[in-house]
Each structure stands twice: as structure tokens, then as C-alpha cells.
Amino acid sequence: MLGGIAVRRLLAGSALIHCETQASAETLREALLKAYATNPxxxxxxxxxRATDENVPIARASGLPSVNASAGYTEYLLTASNNFVSPGRQATASANVSVPIYTGGLVRNSVAAAKTRVDGGRAQLRGTESDLFTNVVAAYMDVIRDEAIVGLNTQNVRVLDVNLQASRDRFQVGDLTRTDVAQSEARLALARAQLQSAQAQLITSRETYVRLVGTPAGILETPPTLPHLPGNPQLAVETALQNNPFLLAAAKESDATRYDIGVARANRLPRLSAVGGPSYYNYLGSYNTSGSGTTNAGTAAQAGLSLSVPLFQGGRPAAQVRQAEALRGRAIENVTATERNVIAQARSAYAVWRSSEQVIQSSETAVNANKLSLEGVRAENSVGTRTILDILNAEQELLNSQVTLVTARRDAYVAGFALLAAMGEAEARDLGLDGGVLYDPVANYNRVHHRIGDFGGDGEPAPVATRTVQSPAQDAVVRRPQDELLDSPVDRTPNLTTGAASPNRQ
Structure with a gap:
């Protein structure tokens, strides 16, 4: 199993080596850093x-004292003719304080549910990180693969073009037939079509890279090897069931729904509050106080308890309880569904990784064997024991084995990283992306969860992710040097090119 420290040291060390050897090249670690900082x-x-964090102070607010103030002004336009003491106008002001004493568990369960969902949100954020990094790794490897395939197809077109020219020359001197020339022409036309398709795929991969990373792909360094991957799928599954962030998020959501049921049940329980506050009135000199002993203004204060006992609410509390129980049932099933997905992802990623590693070994053998075969077929053709079609087929077999090799290399690396992601070991802290301050979701929670002020905010949000509209349209120019194993130089010695060793030329 690949631990976070091992991956961190691996990527950091690899980045240092690559920066020393080729400063202009971009490493996988650098691509991951860019995506981590700017991907939308x-x-x-x-x-x-951050929005989920705010649910905690929102839920807690229901259990805190509330203070309300009110004021009013009344002008009495018409009074009874037999009422000699009615005021002509009145101004009032009052304040009311309400302190919840008992809410039937509503506040306690609401706060607990909010805190649990905060934990689940952090796990979800971890999962988003690992998914993003997996996609970046796939895009990175896609560009490397497609650059290699374009290079191979370009090389193949060049080789077949040489073959065609040689075939035409030999046709002129009678060594070959029109059929041989036609076969060479057809294979060259097909190779050019394959090259165009490969170039289009390379452009697509580069555009995907820009979408994920935010900047065009330059010369991409070969990524570091992923060591210490699990030795069997069962070990991968066991680690994934403990650490996979999406599974942890689903479990937290299931836990939160238990508190939601308590919130729903609280709607049918009594609520007790302590209430009180001062009041003030003023008749603004319009009240006739002669002989009454009263004044035009006065103050008062009151305090007491307020008890609310629900007796009948039309069945709404019971419906809310049933709804919360059903949603909890859904959350429980979602945990099982997520667990199934995690198990399948870990096992399938392991299988793809292992099979791709075996394909790489077989393909390397096939490439070397096809190189020898091609050289032999060319030599035999020069003396008349092999046909032009044999050469064309040998060229195609070599190309196919080379494409299979670069594809298997890509698949093995992407599957290995996806396996790490399924095991919960492909997040920013695991990968050692310490080129800057890592995002800490706990810091924002600590900042807001105890706030009780009614005024304030964080201001109008500013864009964080970078736009890519300024990035140029990507092309299919191969900038990365070709792997020596994928290079198949063409033997252009006179004997092989012109057929000078052919028996009918002696």
C-alpha cells in the first residue's frame, strides 16, 4: 500500500530532479499544483x-436569546362624543426579550445534524480533490500518449513515403509490378489518414489538459513511478473501505439524518421560553389629565414565562417524522451503494493496473521483435524473397505494437493513480503539494461557528479559478522527444532502397 509520506517524497523528489535536468519542462506535480489552486x-x-459551515451558527441561533424592539405612532382622528379623556395621539415603544428554555430537542438535534454534515462536507471536499487529481493525471498521460502516437504515425508516414518512392523507382527498372506500387500508395494514404486522426486526438487531449490545469501543456516530463501499490485487490479494498472520502461522506450524511428525525419529532413537543421587556407610552400632551391624577407619559416592564403546547397541527408533525425516517432510509441505502462503487473501483483499478503492467512487458518484447522482423523482411525483399506487401505488413505490425505499448503505459499509470484515489491516498496532503498554503476547511469553520452577530459578511465573492479564454487553440505539434524504444529508423542503404541486391539486377 502506498502511504501518503511515500507519495509525497516521491513527487517532491521527482520534481526536484526534473527541475534540475530540464527547467522548461512541466512535471506532473506542477500540473497538480496548478489544478489545485485554480480549477473551478x-x-x-x-x-x-463554507456555506455548509454556516449551517451550524444558523441552527444554534434557534437556541439563543432574541431581542426585538418596536415603536408606533397613532393619531386618533375621531373619538366618541361622550369620551372626554381620550387622547388625540399616542406614541409607543417597547422591547421584548425571549430566552428559549425548552424546545423539545429541536436545537440540540439541529446543531448535531449541522456539525455532522460539516464533517461530511470535508470528506466530500477530499473526494473532489482526489477526483480532480485523477482527472489531471489522466489528462497528463493522455497528452504524453497522444504525442507519442502522433510521433509514431508521423514516423510511419515518412517510412511509407520512402517505401513508395523506392517502389516507383524499382517499378521503372522492372523489379516490381504496378500492384506493388498500388499497395504502397494505398498503405501511405491510410497512414496519412491515421496521422490526421491521431493529431485531432492530441489536440483534444491538450484542450482537456487546459480545461483541468488552466494552462497549455508544454513539454511534459515522464511522471514518477508509483511505488508500493497493494499486492492484491483485497488489501486495496480494505484500505478503501477505511479511507475512501466518498464513503466517509455518505456515512456522515447517514448519521446526520438520525438527528433530522429528532428535529421532526420536536415539532410536536411543548416549548417553554422566558419573556420580558420594558415598554413606554406618550400621549404627546393630547391627554386631558386634569383631576385624573394621570400623566401623558409612562413606562412599564414585564417578565414571565411563555409555554406553547401543540394540540393539533393537521398531521404535519407526523408527516415530517415519516419523511425524515424515509430520508434516513435513503441515506442508509446510499452508504451501501457507495460502498459497492468503492469496492468495484478499487478492484477494477487494480485489475487494469496489473493487466496493463503485463501488457507493457509483452509490448516491449513485441516492439523489439517487430523491429528485427522488419529489418529482416526488408533485407529479404532486396534479394527477391519477400514482397512489398510483406514490408508493408511488417511496418504496420511494428506501428501497432508501439501504439499498444504507449497506450498500456498510459493505462497502467492512470489505473495505478485511480487505485490510490479509491484507497483515499490521492489528495493534496498525500501528494505533498506544498508549493503554497494548502486549503484548510477547518479554519473557516473555526472562524464562523461561534459567531452570533446579526451584522457582517465576507463581502462580494471574487473569482478564484482562472479562465482559459486567453489560452491559444491547441495544435498537434509534438514537442516531447521520442522514446528510444519507439524509434524505428529506416534503413536507407542503396541495397535495401533501390533493390540493387535483387537477382534480376545482377
């Missing part, structure tokens, strides 16, 4: 987590 998917999830 992860910045939006961070904003969502």
Missing part, C-alpha cells in the same frame, strides 16, 4: 463547504 471544480466545492 475544487474552488466551487470549497465555497460549498
Amino acid at each position: 471544480t475544487i474552488t466551487a466545492q470549497r465555497a460549498q463547504q
Whole structure:
């Protein structure tokens, strides 16, 4: 199993080596850092987590004292003719304080549910990180793979073009037939079509890279090897069931729904509050106080208890309880569904990784064997024992094995990283992305969860993720040097190119 420290040291050390050897090249670690800082998917999830944090002070507010003030002014336009003491106008002001004493568990359960969902949101944020990094790794490897395939197809077109020219020359001197020339022409046309398709795929992969990372892909360094992956799928599954962030988030949501049921049940229980406050009135000199002993203004204060006992609410509390219980049932089933997905992802990623590693070994053998075969077929063709079609087929077999090799390399690396993600070991802290301050969701929670002020805010949000409209349209120019194993130089010696060793030329 690949631990976070091992991955962190691996990527950090690899980045240092790569920076020393080729300063202009971009490493996988650098691509992950850019995506971590500027990708809109992860910045939006961070904003969502900050919104989730606010549910805690919102829930707690229902259990805190509330203070209300009111004022009024009344002008009595018409009074009874037999009422000689009615005031002509009146101004009033009052304040009321209400302190919840008993809410039937509503506040306690609401706060507990909010806190549990905060924990679940943090796990969800971890999952978003690992998903983003998996996508970046896939995009990174796609560009490397497609650059190699474009290079191979370009090389193949060049080789087949040489073959066609040689075939035409030999046709002119009678060594080959029109059929041989036609076969060479057809294979060259097909190779050019394959090259165009490969170039289009490379452009697509580069645009995907820009979408995820935020900047165009330059010369991409070969990524570091992923060591210490699990030795069997069962070990991968056991680790995933303990650490997978999406499974942890689903479990937290299931826990929160238990408190939601308590909130629903509280709606049918009594509520007790302590209430009180001062009041003031003023008749503004319009009240006739002669002989009455009263004044035009006065104050008062009151205090007491307020008890509310629900007797009948039309069945709404029972419906809310049943609804909360049903939602809890859904959350429980979602945990099982997420667990199934995690198990399947871990096992399938392990299987793809292992099979791709075996394909790499077989493909390397096939590439070397096809190189020898091609050289032999060319030599035999020069003396008349092999046809042009044999050469064309050998060229195609070599190309196919090379494409299979670069594809298997990509699949193995992406599957290995996806396996780490399923095991919960492909997040920012695991990968050692310490090029800047890592985002800490706990810091925002600590900042807001005890706030009780009614005024204030964080201001109008400013964009965090970078736009890519300024990025140029991507092209299919291969900037990365070709792997030596994928290079298949063409033997252009006179004997092989012109057929000078052919028996009918002797």
C-alpha cells in the first residue's frame, strides 16, 4: 500500500530532479499544483463547504436569546362624543426579550445534524480533490500518449513515403509490378489518414489538459513511478473501505439524518421560553389629565414565562417524522451503494493496473521483435524473397505494437493513480503539494461557528479559478522527444532502397 509520506517524497523528489535536468519542462506535480489552486471544480466545492459551515451558527441561533424592539405612532382622528379623556395621539415603544428554555430537542438535534454534515462536507471536499487529481493525471498521460502516437504515425508516414518512392523507382527498372506500387500508395494514404486522426486526438487531449490545469501543456516530463501499490485487490479494498472520502461522506450524511428525525419529532413537543421587556407610552400632551391624577407619559416592564403546547397541527408533525425516517432510509441505502462503487473501483483499478503492467512487458518484447522482423523482411525483399506487401505488413505490425505499448503505459499509470484515489491516498496532503498554503476547511469553520452577530459578511465573492479564454487553440505539434524504444529508423542503404541486391539486377 502506498502511504501518503511515500507519495509525497516521491513527487517532491521527482520534481526536484526534473527541475534540475530540464527547467522548461512541466512535471506532473506542477500540473497538480496548478489544478489545485485554480480549477473551478475544487474552488466551487470549497465555497460549498463554507456555506455548509454556516449551517451550524444558523441552527444554534434557534437556541439563543432574541431581542426585538418596536415603536408606533397613532393619531386618533375621531373619538366618541361622550369620551372626554381620550387622547388625540399616542406614541409607543417597547422591547421584548425571549430566552428559549425548552424546545423539545429541536436545537440540540439541529446543531448535531449541522456539525455532522460539516464533517461530511470535508470528506466530500477530499473526494473532489482526489477526483480532480485523477482527472489531471489522466489528462497528463493522455497528452504524453497522444504525442507519442502522433510521433509514431508521423514516423510511419515518412517510412511509407520512402517505401513508395523506392517502389516507383524499382517499378521503372522492372523489379516490381504496378500492384506493388498500388499497395504502397494505398498503405501511405491510410497512414496519412491515421496521422490526421491521431493529431485531432492530441489536440483534444491538450484542450482537456487546459480545461483541468488552466494552462497549455508544454513539454511534459515522464511522471514518477508509483511505488508500493497493494499486492492484491483485497488489501486495496480494505484500505478503501477505511479511507475512501466518498464513503466517509455518505456515512456522515447517514448519521446526520438520525438527528433530522429528532428535529421532526420536536415539532410536536411543548416549548417553554422566558419573556420580558420594558415598554413606554406618550400621549404627546393630547391627554386631558386634569383631576385624573394621570400623566401623558409612562413606562412599564414585564417578565414571565411563555409555554406553547401543540394540540393539533393537521398531521404535519407526523408527516415530517415519516419523511425524515424515509430520508434516513435513503441515506442508509446510499452508504451501501457507495460502498459497492468503492469496492468495484478499487478492484477494477487494480485489475487494469496489473493487466496493463503485463501488457507493457509483452509490448516491449513485441516492439523489439517487430523491429528485427522488419529489418529482416526488408533485407529479404532486396534479394527477391519477400514482397512489398510483406514490408508493408511488417511496418504496420511494428506501428501497432508501439501504439499498444504507449497506450498500456498510459493505462497502467492512470489505473495505478485511480487505485490510490479509491484507497483515499490521492489528495493534496498525500501528494505533498506544498508549493503554497494548502486549503484548510477547518479554519473557516473555526472562524464562523461561534459567531452570533446579526451584522457582517465576507463581502462580494471574487473569482478564484482562472479562465482559459486567453489560452491559444491547441495544435498537434509534438514537442516531447521520442522514446528510444519507439524509434524505428529506416534503413536507407542503396541495397535495401533501390533493390540493387535483387537477382534480376545482377
